[in-house]
Amino acid sequence: MAARRAxxxxxxxxxxxxANLLRSVGxxxxxxxxxxxxxxxRGAGLSTHPQLIDxxxxxGIDFDESMGVRxxxxxxxxxxxxxxxxxxxxxxxxxxxxxYRSLRDPLPSQSYRLGMSLRYVEQxxxxxxxxxxxxxxxxxxxxxxxxxxxxxxxxxxxxxVTPNYAGYVAWRAMLDESDxxxxxxxxxxxxxxxCLPEGExxxxxxxxxxxxxxxxxxxxxxxxxxxxxxxxxxVDLCTDAGGRYHGTAIPPPLIRPEIVAGIxxxxxxxxxxxxxxxxxxxxxxxxxIFDLESPQIVFGxxxxxxxxxxxxxxxxxxxxxKAALDAASLADAVAGEDxxxxxxQYQREQLPFGRGLVGLGRQEGAYISAQLKPRYQRTxxxxxxxxxxxxxxxxxxSESLHKVLVASRRAS
Ligand SMILES: Cc1cc2nc3c(=O)[nH]c(=O)nc-3n(C[C@H](O)[C@H](O)[C@H](O)COP(=O)(O)OP(=O)(O)OC[C@H]3O[C@@H](n4cnc5c(N)ncnc54)[C@H](O)[C@@H]3O)c2cc1C
Numbered sequence: 001m002a003a004r005r006a007x008x009x010x011x012x013x014x015x016x017x018x019a020n021l022l023r024s025v026g027x028x029x030x031x032x033x034x035x036x037x038x039x040x041x042r043g044a045g046l047s048t049h050p051q052l053i054d055x056x057x058x059x060g061i062d063f064d065e066s067m068g069v070r071x072x073x074x075x076x077x078x079x080x081x082x083x084x085x086x087x088x089x090x091x092x093x094x095x096x097x098x099x100y101r102s103l104r105d106p107l108p109s110q111s112y113r114l115g116m117s118l119r120y121v122e123q124x125x126x127x128x129x130x131x132x133x134x135x136x137x138x139x140x141x142x143x144x145x146x147x148x149x150x151x152x153x154x155x156x157x158x159x160x161v162t163p164n165y166a167g168y169v170a171w172r173a174m175l176d177e178s179d180x181x182x183x184x185x186x187x188x189x190x191x192x193x194x195c196l197p198e199g200e201x202x203x204x205x206x207x208x209x210x211x212x213x214x215x216x217x218x219x220x221x222x223x224x225x226x227x228x229x230x231x232x233x234x235v236d237l238c239t240d241a242g243g244r245y246h247g248t249a250i251p252p253p254l255i256r257p258e259i260v261a262g263i264x265x266x267x268x269x270x271x272x273x274x275x276x277x278x279x280x281x282x283x284x285x286x287x288x289i290f291d292l293e294s295p296q297i298v299f300g301x302x303x304x305x306x307x308x309x310x311x312x313x314x315x316x317x318x319x320x321x322k323a324a325l326d327a328a329s330l331a332d333a334v335a336g337e338d339x340x341x342x343x344x345q346y347q348r349e350q351l352p353f354g355r356g357l358v359g360l361g362r363q364e365g366a367y368i369s370a371q372l373k374p375r376y377q378r379t380x381x382x383x384x385x386x387x388x389x390x391x392x393x394x395x396x397x398s399e400s401l402h403k404v405l406v407a408s409r410r411a412s
Contacts, residue, residue, distance in 0.1 A: 003028040004339075005140040007130045009118045010147035012039060013096065014306025014323035016103035018144050019111065020059050021331035030138065031107070032130065034117035034147075044096040045174070045207035045222035047317035049398045051405070053092075055324040061102045068094035069206045069214055074394065075191040076387055077272035085387055089192060089395060093205050093222070098212040099320065118152050121302055128301040142339065143302045144330070146323070149292060151308035157299045163290035165248070166313055166362075167369040169234065170289055171225040171263055173282035176209065180221055180281075184274045189221060192394075196387060197270040199371040201226040204275055223279050224314070225271075226289070228371035234288055252285035260284060289313055289365070293358050298347040301339070303330060310354030313361030315393070318401050322357055325405065326350050352411045356404035364393055 006022050008015045011033025019029045033039065053063040070092050076085040104112065117133040121143055128143045145153025149163055180189060188204070195202040202225040209218045229237065239245045240254040263284055267276040292311040297304040306323035329349045334342040362369075370382030393400075 004142065005030070006142045006144060007032065007128065007138055007140040008144045008146055009130065009153055010145070010151075010306075010308070011035075011104075011112060011114070012146070012148065012306075013099055013103065013320050014148075014308070014327065015144070015146035016100065016107070017055070017324045017327035018146055018305055018330060019107060020103055021055075021327045022144075022334070023107075023111075024059060025331045025335035027142075027331075027334070029107075029111055030140075031112045032116035032118060032132070032138075033112070033114050036115035038114065039100060044172075045205065045220075045224075046094050046096055046099065046320055047205075047397075048092050048094050049318060049321045049401055051398070051401065052321040052324050055328050056102070058328070059103075059106070061106075063092070066212075066214055067098055067102070068092040068208060069219055071190065071192050071205060073191045074194065074391060075188065076194045076196065076391070077188075077275065079195075079197075079270070079272060081272040081274050085391065086191075087391060087395070091192065091205075093207045095208040095212060098208050101212065118147065120156055121153060123301050141301065142334065142343075145302060145304045145308045146306050147308050149290060149307045149311050151304065153302060154294060154304055154308050157302065157304075158294055158296065161292065161294055163292045163311065165231065165234070166289040166291060166365055167228060167230075167372045168226050168289050168365070169229045169237070169286040170314065171223075171227060171284050171286045173223040173225075173279050173284040174207070175221045175278050175282040177206070177217055177219045177221065180278055184277055188274050193272075193275055194390065195271050195275055196385070196390065199228055199368065200270070201368060201390070202271055202275065204278070221278055223275070223282070223284075225267075225279070226365075226368050228368055229288070230372055237286065248288045248290075252283070255285060291358050291361055293355060294351075296347070297351055297354070298343045301343070303343055303346060305330060305350075309350070310358055312354075312357040313365045315364035316357060316361045316401065317397060318357065321401065322354070325353065349409065352408035353405055356408050357401070360400055360404060 005028045008031040011031045019031045022029045074087045119131050119133045122129045130138050193204045204223045206219045207222045208214050209220045238250040241256050264280045267279045297309045305326040330346045333346040367385040370378045
């Protein structure tokens with residue numbers, strides 16, 4: 001029997017995980033990515049979980065020390081820069097680029113097509129057709145929508161499902177290790193560092209460098225700072241110097257200079273000086289935080305996966321792990337001959353998992369979201385957050401993910 005063909009829309013980590021795992025169970029796979037150029041330039045730190053590492057190993061990708069920077073200590077700094085709580089942890093902080101390379105390299109070049117933007121999908125009992133904006137059409141047996149939070153595939157099948165703004169943004173910054181002043185580097189660089197300004201959450205940790213290096217001296221420092229931001233303020237943040245509003249995703253170079261100067265001044269006022277110094281030396285940008293839930297993830301021969309299906313707030317630090325678990329569930333479910341039954345099995349497994357993860361992210365972010373409500377409308381948990389709550393949530397992260405996974409498997 002000729003190999004069945006899967007068309008994967010979206011060539012980021014979710015699409016690549018799906019492509020590699022589907023190939024491992026005998027499918028012929030082609031990935032279509034709308035960007036005309038290779039995506040390697042996207043730099044971002046990513047926390048990893050044992051579930052992701054297991055799936056990479058299943059693909060023959062060894063999670064060795066070149067994959068990330070290992071951390072063994074959490075540290076909480078107060079406003080003056082004094083450490084008031086330290087604890088042990090075991091975490092590996094990887095990067096988007098490092099994972100991308102290890103998943104992209106094993107794919108034959110003809111299986112990954114850049115500059116192909118999906119317009120819509122057609123399907124009947126014999127197969128599925130992807131229609132692209134350049135007018136070309138490609139046929140297959142299965143189409144996987146791994147096209148992210150603004151998924152074209154999801155918009156066609158679930159036009160009413162849209163991302164919910166959580167009421168806060170993540171200010172992000174990355175600085176090369178060599179640009180971190182040596183005294184600050186010695187004090188905080190190799191620790192998972194937290195600052196807790198009232199109503200906010202600031203965290204920072206080392207990640208692989210610009211070219212995925214993990215050697216001392218060539219790594220980078222990654223900062224994520226969650227700040228409540230009312231919807232009208234967000235509109236202002238997303239408006240460039242020429243008065244043009246960029247929706248919720250303004251390109252970082254277009255963020256107005258006074259906004260960047262303002263956030264740097266706020267960092268000096270609210271954050272421990274060592275961490276603020278790193279933030280100020282970097283080029284900060286922001287990402288509004290959204291979550292999204294789909295009531296259905298299979299539509300005939302079409303399946304949604306990764307952020308296209310569900311987006312949990314990033315506190316869970318598990319977007320890529322979720323995409324990997326979705327992709328593994330999908331590949332296992334469609335390995336047999338009955339495609340329709342396999343896809344329904346995928347939906348039964350991953351729908352409750354996605355919901356559970358979104359719930360976990362909301363629970364962790366509730367305190368920050370609630371800052372936009374008057375105090376009298378907040379619950380006890382929304383009024384006060386203890387440092388121990390934050391520490392416990394971080395220490396139990398993989399366990400929480402595992403619990404959601406087990407509960408969803410039981411429910412399916
Ligand atoms: C502040 C922040 C911190 C985070 N930290 C972590 C972390 O520590 N750990 C972690 O695991 N996750 C983290 N995440 C989440 C993680 O980045 C995402 O969950 C993950 O990248 C999802 O991958 P994806 O492939 O599903 O979607 P995406 O990465 O969004 O990829 C979708 C791809 O589809 C392409 N595409 C879109 N439309 C079309 C079309 N019509 N035709 C063809 N191609 C198309 C896009 O160009 C893109 O390449 C974080 C997210 C944020 C915002």
